[in-house]
Amino acid sequence: MAKTILLVDDSVTMLMSVKNNLEIAGFKVETAEDGVKALAKLNAGLKPNLIITDINMPNMGGIEFIKKARALPGFRFIPILTLTTEANQGKRDEGKAAGATGWLVKPVGGADLLKIIKQVLPGA
Amino acid sequence: MAKILVIDDEEQLRELLKQMLTRDGHEVVTASDGVEGMRTFDKFQPNVVITDIIMPNKDGIEVITELLCRDSKIAIIAISGGRRAITAEFNLESAELLGVKGILSKPFTRDQLREAVSLALA
Amino acid sequence: MAAKSKNIDFKNRAGRIFFISGGLLLILMICAILFGSYLEASLGKFKEAVFLGIAMAIALVSQVFLVQEMQKPQVLSPEERVHASNEKLRHVLNGITQRVESALGVKSSELSTETLTDALAVTLAKAATSLAERVKDLIQTLQNGNNDTLETVKQDLLPQIEQTADAITQYLNASEKIDATLREQINETKQLLLNLQNVLKNLPAQATQTQESPILTTLIGETYAVIDRHLQLENAVKEQLNVVANDTNDSAIQLVTLMRDLSNEAENLVRYITDAVQKISSLDSGVDDSVGFIIRIAHFIQDIPEKIQADIQSIQGVSGVIDGLTNLVDSIKEISFQTDILAVNAAIQAAHAGEAGLGFKIVADEVRKLAVNSNKAAEMIEDGLDAARHTIKEGLKFKFLEEVMAEMNEAAAVMESVKKLEESHEDMRQYYKTLFSVINNNNRKLAADISEILGSIQYQDIVRQRIERMQIAMQRRDELFQVFADELEASTGNLVDDFAAQMNIILEDYLEEESHHNSSMNSDADEDAPPKFELF
Numbered sequence: 001m002a003k004t005i006l007l008v009d010d011s012v013t014m015l016m017s018v019k020n021n022l023e024i025a026g027f028k029v030e031t032a033e034d035g036v037k038a039l040a041k042l043n044a045g046l047k048p049n050l051i052i053t054d055i056n057m058p059n060m061g062g063i064e065f066i067k068k069a070r071a072l073p074g075f076r077f078i079p080i081l082t083l084t085t086e087a088n089q090g091k092r093d094e095g096k097a098a099g100a101t102g103w104l105v106k107p108v109g110g111a112d113l114l115k116i117i118k119q120v121l122p123g124a
Numbered sequence: 125m126a127k128i129l130v131i132d133d134e135e136q137l138r139e140l141l142k143q144m145l146t147r148d149g150h151e152v153v154t155a156s157d158g159v160e161g162m163r164t165f166d167k168f169q170p171n172v173v174i175t176d177i178i179m180p181n182k183d184g185i186e187v188i189t190e191l192l193c194r195d196s197k198i199a200i201i202a203i204s205g206g207r208r209a210i211t212a213e214f215n216l217e218s219a220e221l222l223g224v225k226g227i228l229s230k231p232f233t234r235d236q237l238r239e240a241v242s243l244a245l246a
Numbered sequence: 247m248a249a250k251s252k253n254i255d256f257k258n259r260a261g262r263i264f265f266i267s268g269g270l271l272l273i274l275m276i277c278a279i280l281f282g283s284y285l286e287a288s289l290g291k292f293k294e295a296v297f298l299g300i301a302m303a304i305a306l307v308s309q310v311f312l313v314q315e316m317q318k319p320q321v322l323s324p325e326e327r328v329h330a331s332n333e334k335l336r337h338v339l340n341g342i343t344q345r346v347e348s349a350l351g352v353k354s355s356e357l358s359t360e361t362l363t364d365a366l367a368v369t370l371a372k373a374a375t376s377l378a379e380r381v382k383d384l385i386q387t388l389q390n391g392n393n394d395t396l397e398t399v400k401q402d403l404l405p406q407i408e409q410t411a412d413a414i415t416q417y418l419n420a421s422e423k424i425d426a427t428l429r430e431q432i433n434e435t436k437q438l439l440l441n442l443q444n445v446l447k448n449l450p451a452q453a454t455q456t457q458e459s460p461i462l463t464t465l466i467g468e469t470y471a472v473i474d475r476h477l478q479l480e481n482a483v484k485e486q487l488n489v490v491a492n493d494t495n496d497s498a499i500q501l502v503t504l505m506r507d508l509s510n511e512a513e514n515l516v517r518y519i520t521d522a523v524q525k526i527s528s529l530d531s532g533v534d535d536s537v538g539f540i541i542r543i544a545h546f547i548q549d550i551p552e553k554i555q556a557d558i559q560s561i562q563g564v565s566g567v568i569d570g571l572t573n574l575v576d577s578i579k580e581i582s583f584q585t586d587i588l589a590v591n592a593a594i595q596a597a598h599a600g601e602a603g604l605g606f607k608i609v610a611d612e613v614r615k616l617a618v619n620s621n622k623a624a625e626m627i628e629d630g631l632d633a634a635r636h637t638i639k640e641g642l643k644f645k646f647l648e649e650v651m652a653e654m655n656e657a658a659a660v661m662e663s664v665k666k667l668e669e670s671h672e673d674m675r676q677y678y679k680t681l682f683s684v685i686n687n688n689n690r691k692l693a694a695d696i697s698e699i700l701g702s703i704q705y706q707d708i709v710r711q712r713i714e715r716m717q718i719a720m721q722r723r724d725e726l727f728q729v730f731a732d733e734l735e736a737s738t739g740n741l742v743d744d745f746a747a748q749m750n751i752i753l754e755d756y757l758e759e760e761s762h763h764n765s766s767m768n769s770d771a772d773e774d775a776p777p778k779f780e781l782f
Contacts, residue, residue, distance in 0.1 A: 011707040017700040024693060056711070085708050088762040092780065102781040107704035110697025116779055178676070185683045192687075209673040214521070214680070221518055221684045 003121060004028045006048035008038040008065065009083070010057040014106075018052070018083070021110045022117075035060025039068055048078065050121050052104075055084035055091065063091075063098045070099035079120040083108065125149040126245055129170040131161035131187060132203070133179040137230075141174065144234055145241070158182025162190065172225075172244050177204040177215040184215070188222045196223060199244040205230030475749035479723060482757055483716050490712050493705055504699050508692060515688050522681055568631055575628045582620035589614035711763070719756040726752065 005027050009015050019029045030046060032038035034057040051069065055062035062082055069075050079101040086092075087105045095103055101120055108116070128150045132138040135156070142152045153168045155161040159181045165173065173191065177184035184202060191198045202219035204227075206212035216227040226240035589610045596607035726748055 009707075011710065013703055013706045013710075017703040021697050021700045024697065085711050085763045087778075091762060096782045100782060102779065105778040106708055107701055108779070109701035111694065112779075113701070114697075119781065183676070183679075185680045189683050189687060207673070208669055210676055210680075214677075217518065217521070218680045218684045221514060222687050 002026055002028045003049040004030060004047070005117075006038060006041065006046065006051045007031045008033075008035065008051065008053035008057070008062070010034055010054060014054065014083075018113070021113060025114050034058055035062065035065030035068070038065055042069060042072055042075070047074070050117065051078060051080040052083050053080065055082055055086045055095070063094050066095065066098040066100050081116070081120065125151065126171040126241070127151045127153075127168060128172045128174060128241070129161065129164055129168055130154045130174045131156075131158065131164075131179070131184070132174075132176040133157055134176070137176075141237070144237060148238065148241075150241070158184065158187045161187055165191065172199045172201065172241060174201045174203060174241075177202060177219065178207050178210065185218060185222070188219055188224055192223050200224040201226040201228060201240050201244050203228040203230060203232070475746050475753055476723065479719065479749065479753040479756065482753060482760075483719065486712055486716060486760060490709050493712075494709050496705075500702050501699055504695050504702070508695050508699075511688055511692055511695070515685065518684065571631050572628065575624045575631065578624040578627070579621055582617040582624060585620070586614055586617035589617055708763075712760075715756065715759055715763075718759075719752055722752045722755075723749070 005022055007015060007018055007022070007029055008031070009018070010033050015031045015033075019031055022029045030041060030048060032041055035053075036059045038051075038053065039060070053062045053065055057065075060068075062084065066080055066082075069078075069080065080099065081102045081104055082095055082100050083104045083106060084091075085106050092103050102116070104113075104116065125148070128145055130138055130141045130145070130152060131154070132141070133156055138154050138156070142154055145152045153164055153170065155164045157179045158175075161173075161175060162182070173187075175184045175187050184204070188200055188202065191200060200219075200223075202216055202224045204212045204215040204219075206215060212229045216229060220227055225244040228236055228240055592610035592613065593607050596604070596610055726745065730745055
């Protein structure tokens with residue numbers, strides 16, 4: 001069965017390019033434009049195998065979203081990767097503390113992204 | 125000089141190629157079909173692979189596809205004479221589309237072989 | 247309008263004092279520049295107008311002061327002079343404030359070209375995806391062995407690639423447009439600021455000579471510092487702008503390169519398939535020939551039972567005739583046997599008859615001889631019939647064999663054609679295997695290229711964020727200018743003395759924020775940068 005990935009980013013371009021890449025690779029992809037909408041999807045019963053989120057977003061940013069998602073029942077061990085232009089160590093530490101599994105700095109090429117996903121989603 | 129693997133089911137041609145290449149100073153190992161060729165490739169780790177296309181067990185197209193899937197930079201020279209309705213041209217064009225570094229239509233001269241090998245090594 | 251009334255006002259004074267005409271000339275020049283900037287402002291370049299306005303204000307005011315200081319030091323008291331200068335200042339600043347306000351009102355639309363690249367990047371992503379789907383369809387069609395394959399390729403794939411290439415060209419154009427717009431803005435602003443800086447450089451010295459205008463001195467000093475910081479901010483933004491321009495350029499070039507690769511691959515594929523389709527038809531004719539042979543085999547096999555049937559019937563017919571003849575021989579034998587018995591009896595009767603029966607005995611003996619002879623003949627006929635039956639039987643057999651032999655030759659040809667058919671089939675199999683290896687390989691490469699194109703589109707987001715950060719810094723700068731202008735207008739005399747410091751904060755915030763984000767796409771070699779991918 002195809003694994004589901006939740007993709008959170010406020011940029012339509014990002015959502016389209018990454019979603020298509022993942023779909024071509026055989027994943028099922030759900031998208032949300034910010035942390036609030038992503039949380040709403042999780043609360044509505046979406047149970048992705050992996051979450052990929054941007055950090056700087058309106059309404060609710062990535063760090064807060066990760067914290068809130070981790071607090072939901074059943075989301076303690078689901079891998080959450082960030083995909084952001086934020087590259088500095090301070091933000092990384094914040095992300096790590098919030099519960100992110102890994103930190104990806106944009107841009108990530110199609111093949112590289114799939115390689116990284118294979119690392120955090122064995123058997124994908 | 126380079127390590128070269130020659131894969132061809134025709135013993136005469138195989139030996140001739142080996143002679144020619146050895147005389148040019150290359151280290152040459154041969155295999156008589158695709159299956160043996162793949163095994164030898166793993167053991168011998170050659171710089172250049174020269175493979176026939178039409179062979180029993182595993183043909184050259186399969187060998188080329190498998191090798192280039194592993195590493196697109198492997199230098200391969202395809203040689204072919206065609207058989208019946210399958211022309212050498214078709215085989216070699218296919219090999220070229222798969223990404224081989226050189227093609228040689230049978231029969232070929234020693235100079236053509238030399239040129240193909242040096243291009244593949246470049 | 248404010249500048250104009252100011253000008254008339256000043257002219258009245260100039261009428262009284264003749265030799266300030268030099269100052270008047272300068273002011274006329276300033277008016278000309280101001281009007282020029284006003285024109286520019288109405289054409290959409292507002293920030294420059296703001297700076298120029300401020301500069302003009304300062305230049306005008308200082309000119310007024312200088313003229314007053316030089317010509318009428320004994321007429322007005324210091325209080326009066328300050329009052330008068332404040333009047334002028336207020337007047338000028340009214341105009342400036344209006345300008346600043348209108349400038350601030352419109353400025354946010356100036357960088358809206360980003361929305362253009364946004365839309366284009368979406369188009370690009372759509373085009374690439376649709377391209378991927380076309381390729382998938384193509385492979386599907388090929389695998390289904392549809393004959394319209396080539397048409398599908400020509401009609402769908404290539405226009406799709408062209409469309410994507412168009413989107414990329416538009417993306418590139420938009421990037422260039424952003425780049426050009428921002429560059430132009432910054433260059434013009436910078437030039438104006440430099441001019442202003444030069445003017446200001448000379449003013450403090452002149453102002454301090456008079457020792458009479460503390461507000462002006464503070465204003466000039468502060469403005470000078472603000473402009474200095476502003477130039478630094480402008481430089482920092484410009485530096486990032488170079489990065490932005492390079493990034494959009496590189497990403498567009500990368501996209502174009504990838505598209506060219508895609509296009510080449512698709513072209514190769516089309517050529518290959520064109521040839522392949524031709525070759526398939528030649529293979530087909532080979533198979534057609536073989537099929538002809540097979541049809542002949544079928545007919546031959548179909549005819550065999552009929553032939554055997556006919557042969558069996560003819561054998562049965564001949565056997566019947568032979569059997570009939572055999573019956574006849576039996577009758578002859580029977581007759582000769584009975585004749586023999588009759589002859590023996592006749593001979594006995596003749597012996598009994600004595601001399602009289604002598605003639606009859608000779609006849610009986612002759613009849614007996616005839617019976618024996620006819621029996622012999624019957625046996626000879628029987629042998630002959632047997633031989634004939636045998637011969638016929640063998641002959642039939644032989645004839646059948648001969649026929650079979652002839653058919654066997656045909657069968658050998660048939661065998662040959664069956665072998666040919668097998669070979670054709672083997673060729674076909676080999677041919678299609680190669681064809682699909684190549685097409686699948688091509689598909690894999692296309693998929694990888696498309697995946698990389700989709701990855702490249704991420705630069706659009708990076709660029710967008712970089713522009714957003716610039717906009718934030720510029721917005722803050724504009725707000726600061728607004729405050730600056732407001733306070734100038736109020737001319738309370740206690741102009742905030744930390745404008746430069748505030749400007750510096752904006753600059754530092756901007757640089758700090760910028761350093762948090764990843765460097766340009768070309769700076770992979772940056773060793774100090776944190777890794778692009780890290781698992782916690």
